[in-house]
Amino acid sequence: MLASPGTVSEERRNKTRILVKHKKLKSRYVTCVTSRCCRMLKALSFFSTSTVDPTTGQLTTSTMFRNFRKSDASVAVKPDPTSRRQSRNFADTGTITPRRQSMANGIASSASLMSSRTPRPSLTGLPQISPSRLTALAPPPTEGPSRSASMPFDWEAVKLRKPAPYGSPLEGARARAARKSEAGLKPVKRTVKRPSLFKRITSLPSRIVDEISMFPHNIPLPDPKPSAWIIGGAMHAINLFVRISQGRQVAEEELPWADLYSESRGTSWFDWTTPVTVLLIAASFYNAFRLLSQNRVYFLHHKTTLVNSPRACFVDAQIDLTPPEVPSLARRVLSWLWYQFNVSWRFLLNFKPPAPRVAQGAKVERVQQLSVWEPGELELNLFSVYSPAHSFLWLGTTGSNWILMFTIMGIVGLQTHLLANSYAGLLKDKMILSAEVMHEYNDKFVTPRLNPVRYDKAVMTHQAEVVDYWTEYE
Structure with a gap:
C-alpha cells in the first residue's frame, strides 16, 4: 500500500x-x-x-x-x-x-x-x-594550648620577686603616685558629707533600740583575766570586813559586865553580816555551776555507733530552725543531780549506764550528739581566785587562826590556778599537734596531687602490631 x-x-x-x-x-x-x-x-x-x-x-x-x-x-x-x-x-x-x-x-x-x-x-x-x-601552614596541635598539660609554678620568680609579665592596676596606681610625687603635687583631701540635723534626730530612736538590743555586749569590759582578779579580790575584801565585824561582836560579849552594858545600850534586831555571807557563798556556787555547765554541742552525722564518751547520746535529727527552749536553772540542777544519782548507784551495783534519751530501736532518724565542755575564761579565773572552798574557809577564820586560814586559801587558789593553766596548755598543745599532723599529711599526700605538672606525650602504633584473634588464630 x-x-x-x-x-x-x-x-x-x-x-x-x-x-x-x-x-x-x-x-x-x-x-x-x-x-x-x-x-x-x-x-x-x-x-x-x-x-x-x-x-x-x-x-x-x-x-x-x-x-x-x-x-x-x-x-x-x-x-x-x-x-x-x-x-x-x-x-x-x-x-x-x-x-x-x-x-x-x-x-x-x-x-x-x-x-x-x-x-x-x-x-x-x-x-x-x-x-x-x-x-x-597550620600550627601543630602540640604547639597550641593543651587541655591536659599544666605548667609548673615558677618558684624562682617568687623568691627573687620578679615583676609580673603583664600589667596590673596596682602598678598603674604606683606609677601615678610616683608621677605626682615627682611633680610635687599634694593629694586632694576627700571630705565626707555630714548628715543633716533632721536626719540625725529622726535616726536617734533606731540607734537607741540598737544599743538596747546589743546590751550587755556593747559595754566595753576589760579582759576576762583582770576582771576575774578584780571581782575575786572584792569578794575577799567583803568577806574580810564581815569577819572583822563578827569578831568585834564576839569580843564585846566576852567582856566582864557585858549584860549591864547590853541592857543600857540595846541591840539591833537585824544583823547585816549573815545575808552578806549567804550571798557570797551563793555567788561562789553559782560561778562554779556556770563554769561546769558551759558546753558546746556537736552533731556527728556520719558516725553510726555511739562514741565512748559519757556526754554522747542519740537525738532526733529533725531540723528545727527555731531555737530550743532553755530549761530553768532549777530544772537543770535537778536533772543533773538525778543523772549523777543514777550513774552512781548503777556503777556501785555493776549495772549498765543509763539509756540514752532516744531508744536504740526507735523508728526515727537519729544523729549522735556530743556535748563538749567549753569553760569560759572569766569563770575559770574567778573559780581559782574565789571558789566555794574559799567561802567556807572564811567562815572558820578568827583572830587566832587567820594566818593558817590565809595560808590554806592561798594554797587552794594557787593549785587550782596551776591545774587550770596546765590543762589549758595541754589542750592547746594537742591542738597544735593535730594541726601539724594534718599539715604534714597535706604537704606529703594532698598538695602534690592537687596541681601536678603534666606533659602531653603521644605514641603511635602500626597495623602490624595489632593482633586480631578472630582472623589470625581461626
Missing part, C-alpha cells in the same frame, strides 16, 4: 522536530558540564596561586577572583569559528568564559588550561605553595 505525498511530508516533519529537540537537549547538557568544569578550574587555580608573604608569614588571598586572565583563556581555549555566539565578559571576576562546546572539547580545553597557566607577573618572585602543603 503506497502512502500519499502528504503523509510522507508529515512524517519527515515529525522526524525533523524530534532531531531538533535532541540537539537542543544535547547542547544544554554540554553547556551545563562546561560551566561546572570552569568552576572547578577556578577553585583549583585559587589554591595553586596562593602564596605566603615572606615578611608577615600569612597566606595572601587577594587574587581569589582574578586567577583567570584574558591571556590564559585565549591560550587555553581557541574559539570555534563556526559558532556565532560571542563570549560574555564578567565584570565581577575580570575573566572571559570560553565558548560552549561539546563534552570532549570541554574536557580537552580544561586540561590545556591547567597545563598552560602561568603565575601573575607580580607574584613570580614569591615561592609557590601547592594545595598539599597548605595543611602544613
Whole structure:
C-alpha cells in the first residue's frame, strides 16, 4: 500500500522536530558540564596561586577572583569559528568564559588550561605553595594550648620577686603616685558629707533600740583575766570586813559586865553580816555551776555507733530552725543531780549506764550528739581566785587562826590556778599537734596531687602490631 505525498511530508516533519529537540537537549547538557568544569578550574587555580608573604608569614588571598586572565583563556581555549555566539565578559571576576562546546572539547580545553597557566607577573618572585602543603601552614596541635598539660609554678620568680609579665592596676596606681610625687603635687583631701540635723534626730530612736538590743555586749569590759582578779579580790575584801565585824561582836560579849552594858545600850534586831555571807557563798556556787555547765554541742552525722564518751547520746535529727527552749536553772540542777544519782548507784551495783534519751530501736532518724565542755575564761579565773572552798574557809577564820586560814586559801587558789593553766596548755598543745599532723599529711599526700605538672606525650602504633584473634588464630 503506497502512502500519499502528504503523509510522507508529515512524517519527515515529525522526524525533523524530534532531531531538533535532541540537539537542543544535547547542547544544554554540554553547556551545563562546561560551566561546572570552569568552576572547578577556578577553585583549583585559587589554591595553586596562593602564596605566603615572606615578611608577615600569612597566606595572601587577594587574587581569589582574578586567577583567570584574558591571556590564559585565549591560550587555553581557541574559539570555534563556526559558532556565532560571542563570549560574555564578567565584570565581577575580570575573566572571559570560553565558548560552549561539546563534552570532549570541554574536557580537552580544561586540561590545556591547567597545563598552560602561568603565575601573575607580580607574584613570580614569591615561592609557590601547592594545595598539599597548605595543611602544613597550620600550627601543630602540640604547639597550641593543651587541655591536659599544666605548667609548673615558677618558684624562682617568687623568691627573687620578679615583676609580673603583664600589667596590673596596682602598678598603674604606683606609677601615678610616683608621677605626682615627682611633680610635687599634694593629694586632694576627700571630705565626707555630714548628715543633716533632721536626719540625725529622726535616726536617734533606731540607734537607741540598737544599743538596747546589743546590751550587755556593747559595754566595753576589760579582759576576762583582770576582771576575774578584780571581782575575786572584792569578794575577799567583803568577806574580810564581815569577819572583822563578827569578831568585834564576839569580843564585846566576852567582856566582864557585858549584860549591864547590853541592857543600857540595846541591840539591833537585824544583823547585816549573815545575808552578806549567804550571798557570797551563793555567788561562789553559782560561778562554779556556770563554769561546769558551759558546753558546746556537736552533731556527728556520719558516725553510726555511739562514741565512748559519757556526754554522747542519740537525738532526733529533725531540723528545727527555731531555737530550743532553755530549761530553768532549777530544772537543770535537778536533772543533773538525778543523772549523777543514777550513774552512781548503777556503777556501785555493776549495772549498765543509763539509756540514752532516744531508744536504740526507735523508728526515727537519729544523729549522735556530743556535748563538749567549753569553760569560759572569766569563770575559770574567778573559780581559782574565789571558789566555794574559799567561802567556807572564811567562815572558820578568827583572830587566832587567820594566818593558817590565809595560808590554806592561798594554797587552794594557787593549785587550782596551776591545774587550770596546765590543762589549758595541754589542750592547746594537742591542738597544735593535730594541726601539724594534718599539715604534714597535706604537704606529703594532698598538695602534690592537687596541681601536678603534666606533659602531653603521644605514641603511635602500626597495623602490624595489632593482633586480631578472630582472623589470625581461626
